[in-house]
Amino acid sequence: MIKFICITLAAMFTLQAFGQKNNPVLIETKHTSLVLTIGDNKRVLQSYFGDRLPASSYSQLKGGREVLLTAGMENQFEPAIRMVHNDGNPSLELVYASHSVNRKDSNVTTTSITLQDPQYPVKVTLHYTTYYNEDVISSWTEINHNEKKAVVVSNYASSMLHFNADDYYLTQFHGDWAREVNMVEEKLTNGIKVVESKLGSRTNFYQTQTFFVSLNKPSTETEGQLIAGTLAWTGNFKYTFEVDQRNGLRVISGINPFASEYNLLPGETFTTPAFIYTYSGKGKGQASRNLHRWARNYGVLNGNGNRMTLLNNWEATHMNFDESKLVTLFDEAKKLGVDLFLLDDGWFGNKYPRNDDKAGLGDWQEDKKKLPNGIGYLVKQAEQRGVKFGIWLEPEMVNPKSELYEKHPDWILKLPNRPENYGRNQLVLDLTNPKVQDFVFNTVDELLVKSPGLAFIKWDCNRSMTNAYSPYLKDKQSHLYIEYTRSFYKVLDRIRAKYPTLPIMLCSGGGGRTDYGALKYFTEFWPSDNTDAFERVFIQWGYSYFFPANTLTAHITSMGKQSLKFRTDVAMMGKLGYDIRTNNFTPQELQFSNTAVQTYKGISPVIWFGEQYRLVSPYEGNRAVLMYVAEDKKRAVLFNYHLNSRRQDIFNRVMLQGLDANKKYRLKEINLFPDTKSTQPDNDKVFTGEYLMQVGLNLAPGRALPLTSNVYELTEE
Incomplete structure (x- = not known):
């Protein structure tokens, strides 16, 4: 086996033997x-x-x-x-x-x-x-x-x-x-x-x-x-x-x-x-x-702590909502059994109401037409239903059509003598300026002070820097990229000093920010705006190489044509959430989703804190199989996703990993749709860990139906 031994080039480096005077x-x-x-x-x-x-x-x-x-x-x-x-x-x-x-x-x-x-x-x-x-x-x-x-x-x-x-x-x-x-x-x-x-x-x-x-x-x-x-x-x-x-x-x-x-x-x-x-x-x-x-x-902030399931309103309403519609969604969150309701973009701005992405960004006061009773009222209404309340922010950004832009043109990154360049109709605030840092901190602080029950923040960042010039840095423009990131951390340090445990999701128009420099301040991140469950198998698979499951937020939405069960099974491999109107669900779908939330809460400790094993890669065939094994090896959760588009595909057995060879495990398919039974012939049977790892399981008995999935729990007998 070749080790990582590096022998120097004789013409460039001096060789030095180890000795008493030069211990390594x-x-x-x-x-x-x-x-x-x-x-x-x-x-x-x-x-x-x-x-x-x-x-x-x-x-x-x-x-x-x-x-x-x-x-x-x-x-x-x-x-x-x-x-x-x-x-x-x-x-x-x-x-x-x-x-x-x-x-x-x-x-x-x-x-x-x-x-x-x-x-x-x-x-x-x-x-x-x-x-x-x-x-x-x-x-x-x-x-x-x-x-x-x-x-x-x-x-x-x-x-x-x-x-x-x-x-x-x-x-x-x-x-x-x-x-x-x-x-x-x-x-x-x-x-x-x-x-x-x-x-x-x-x-x-x-x-x-x-x-x-x-x-x-x-x-x-x-x-x-x-x-x-x-x-x-x-x-x-x-x-x-x-x-x-x-x-x-x-x-x-x-x-x-x-x-x-x-x-x-x-x-x-x-x-x-x-x-x-x-x-x-x-x-x-x-x-x-x-x-x-x-x-x-x-x-990661609170990396071994609990995470909340949630219902987000973005896919359900976008910016078209009012107070009464949101309260109705609180009732839907309660029926689902999730922990939190998250209010996304569109709740702020008065002179320039945030009804689309062209206005209002930077004016962080409640829209009086949409929310006449303010955020505090929504927090209380959610709490009355046993649901916590969270909110979306994008505090580093500004729309030209905003009061903030009109009052503080010197707070914005833009080139002198050049046209402004927009991404999503917005510009980046000059976070290197201490006054801007104060503004961003105060935006968060004032929300939390006014509404002390606020339980979650989704922190977004929807554009990169172009035509970037800092009025504050003046003749030190070559410091801009570095000082911006340092200033971002300074603001987060202040927030965490006052609110050390508040869960905050790191978002950037999808996966624009996915790094451990930020994650020490955040509890989780948003991997992608693409929530099509088929695509999410690949996206979540890629992130899983470097990030644990409890950091990967995965929401069930109406995007894609897969079944609700398939979408739910895919979301379960990360930190489960919903971004969908459940009032359109059939009684069976609502029953399934409510049970799925409870099932997820039961198995989430294994998914979040267990060891992950990727068994079959979606890059190598028309399926993906992965599992999580508890540290004590008494429980495991196995996910099986059929990604084939044809009924003719036949898949081989899958050897499991990470189990205790000497333990006995009962295999049970979970998260089944109401009034359906497992088609797994080995369901509810007991196997040794050695058998499961050496002989394996047939996870597609007969022929694999396109875009179907299974979740199995293995429990020590």
Whole structure:
């Protein structure tokens, strides 16, 4: 088995054997080791990255490649960091100065390595936080200096990793509105492959900032060496994959430096976002489970807490509603048995009422014609029916047809001497301006103060930055993309300081924001405006590689031509919600939906907090099969989706995963439509875990009917 051992190029790097005076810096998790050493020239080298080795093996490792290649010296490849000193010198050398290890607790340890330039008062500190039990590493960089004037930093990576293998395979995820996270795998060849975003506020619109790199051959769910990585940053990102002339691979991850040269003042520290990654020698499935555990424990707000089922009004009413219609929907929410009613776009604006997407955005007062008694009245009406109330906001944006635009034209990102450029008839507020930050915070705060029963917020962001210029930043326009994201976090820090537990959904016209930089402030995210259940199988499948099920909001709507049961079964693989008028349901459909909500509440702990196993990929055939297994392996939930359009398709048996081979499990089909029975011949039978994993189940007895689905619960006997 080839490990991630990186042997240096003799002409470029100095080999250094381990010795008593040069003990390696060990960055370790339960199953992974990243080993750094110091060369004779005092540069820090990556000597090993892969499966954890016995302690006796480290002394045998030699050499490596520089952990943070700089620009302007002898490096001939893509740099991880580039700086121009205030005397005009465009070079940077970084040598070892010191390192420290801070153990937060038995699971979390941060190793910090300080590098310095021998000729200039510049320091760069590399931080590696390990999450031992989750097998996840988080890497970021701090840059500071004490030169007389500002220096210009034009590259500032969070991480640089080196690999040696025969071949490399990149799995990336791309898309557009309503067709997010399309999975593509390709072989990396000599040269540079870049995956990046330059969109600013809606950064994941075309490219999702997640990837796999597999070594030697494409990885499957259960086999192959790989890393899975993602950047915790809600702004422009860039991943560079460079295969050199000797077939070595460098992966550079961080903020996209496009149009973002940063003038770093003396004494100021530039901190990059964290690059979060995990190594797996057992395929993509293990990497996903590592990231899911990490996310629930460290990456997502209240990641191990409860989530609310909800009824949203957007697909049901759009902006055409009034107070009485909403109260009627509260009754529908009660009949469904969901926890929350969510009022979407269209509730605000008076001088410019929000009756379409052309007006009102930025004027966050209740529309007196639609809601004469205000939000507080709606909160109370919902509570009287045993339902909580939530609301939609898009506080970073403004319509030109709004009072906010008229009063504060200097609060808007737009180029001087150029026409305004609109997306969804709106512009982006200049969040770098502290007054705008106050406005956004106060928008949220005033709503919650006026209506203390408000229980949920959907935070939207429906356009990216174009023709962007900040009146506030003046001559520092190259700081705009970075400072906007930092300012976004500043506002969220203030909100979370006052409202630490309020559930907030992260939305961006679908999956425009899907990152762990934001998710530490949010409980969940909206994967896509495409709620067609057939399409959602692929979308939710793609996101599942990097995000746990309790973060993926999945709503049952009228989009698509599938049955209500199929749509419900698809939504159950994430965080269940409804966005549909139930007054059009038949009595059977309403009975089914009410029972489905109760069923979901019973199995959701397994889905949200269990380990996920993707068994049959929709990319490899006309079906998708996946399952969630409780940590104690006493329960599991199995989802089976037939995606075929022809009745003639016949599917093979499916071997389950993740069960205890020695336990016995009863298989029972659940979430059946009223007055129907399971067609599964093994329904309500008991099997050993070994049988289910070695022999498997026939999930399509006879012939698979098009666009049908099954949900099974396995319970230890």
